[in-house]
Amino acid sequence: MKASAFATVIGGALVVLAPVGIVAPAAYLRGLQAVATQMPLVYTLAVAGAVLSLLVLVQPKRGRSRLELMMRVLAWLGLIKSVALLWLPGFPGMAMEWATTLPGWAMRLGNMCDLAFGLFMLWTARRLIAIDSSSTGESTE
Numbered sequence: 129m130k131a132s133a134f135a136t137v138i139g140g141a142l143v144v145l146a147p148v149g150i151v152a153p154a155a156y157l158r159g160l161q162a163v164a165t166q167m168p169l170v171y172t173l174a175v176a177g178a179v180l181s182l183l184v185l186v187q188p189k190r191g192r193s194r195l196e197l198m199m200r201v202l203a204w205l206g207l208i209k210s211v212a213l214l215w216l217p218g219f220p221g222m223a224m225e226w227a228t229t230l231p232g233w234a235m236r237l238g239n240m241c242d243l244a245f246g247l248f249m250l251w252t253a254r255r256l257i258a259i260d261s262s263s264t265g266e267s268t269e
Contacts, residue, residue, distance in 0.1 A: 129183035131190075131199035132260065135253035137180060138202070142246025149239030153232045156239070160227065164220040170213060178210035193259055195252050 149156035163169060184203035190196060213219055227235075 129180065129187060130256070130260070131184060131187075131196045131203075132253045132256035134180060134184045134199055134203060135249045135256060138206075139246045139249030139251075139253060142242050143250065146239045146243035146246060150236050150243065153235035153239070157227060157235060161224050164224045167217065167220075170220050174210045174213035177206050178214070181207035181210065190260065190263070193256070195256055195259070199252070199256070 148159075163173075181203040184199060185207070189200075230238075
């Protein structure tokens with residue numbers, strides 16, 4: 129998988145989910161708690177995250193772009209997180225216990241950061257696509 133596709137998937141997911149946490153942090157937390165209690169779903173999401181990360185990491189580097197390097201580092205972090213979710217089955221519950229102690233403003237602030245990061249990932253994907261198309265001689269217009 130190209131780094132641009134990875135950035136698009138991650139950015140798109142964050143841009144879709146984060147506004148809910150900004151507008152309704154309590155409902156967002158209840159939804160996360162409902163997901164965290166369904167271990168088959170947690171394992172499915174962890175395996176999907178690991179596969180996405182591995183698809184980026186097995187792809188040979190195309191160039192020396194800092195954006196591509198950053199996507200590879202994020203893929204490594206995603207792989208580590210996914211393996212941790214699979215290896216430590218109590219982790220989602222522990223994370224939810226911690227999240228319930230946060231005040232609403234902290235949940236909103238965290239989701240604002242998630243939204244900003246999602247937009248940054250979408251911008252990064254656009255830049256990586258432009259770099260790929262300029263290196264192959266295609267027009268970006």
